[in-house]
Amino acid sequence: MTKPCNCIAEVNATLAQHNTMLVFTLFGTPSRVIVDTTQVETGRGKKKAAAMVATFCPFCGQRYEPEPARPATSADLTAMLDDPTVAAAVNEQGGGRAA
Ligand SMILES: [Zn+2]
Numbered sequence: 827m828t829k830p831c832n833c834i835a836e837v838n839a840t841l842a843q844h845n846t847m848l849v850f851t852l853f854g855t856p857s858r859v860i861v862d863t864t865q866v867e868t869g870r871g872k873k874k875a876a877a878m879v880a881t882f883c884p885f886c887g888q889r890y891e892p893e894p895a896r897p898a899t900s901a902d903l904t905a906m907l908d909d910p911t912v913a914a915a916v917n918e919q920g921g922g923r924a925a
Pocket of ligand 1: 884888
């Protein structure tokens, strides 16, 4: 994994002279920028505003955490079997599909 960026600390150092700082997560590594949201409808029974936490650093674009693994789809498996080197290896082991 690549090293997490240091943008939050760098931007906060610049904003400090304006008596301002970013809102960011206090737990979890790395810290992530929180996007400000506001409640649209107010009053009894209305949902509170949801929190939005950035997936990518808004300053340099680096992903904060590695993309989560996902199971292979049938389209992925079909594409793998269409790869001649993969198909040959699978056929050697007795798997794969009939040609
Ligand atoms: Zn960054």
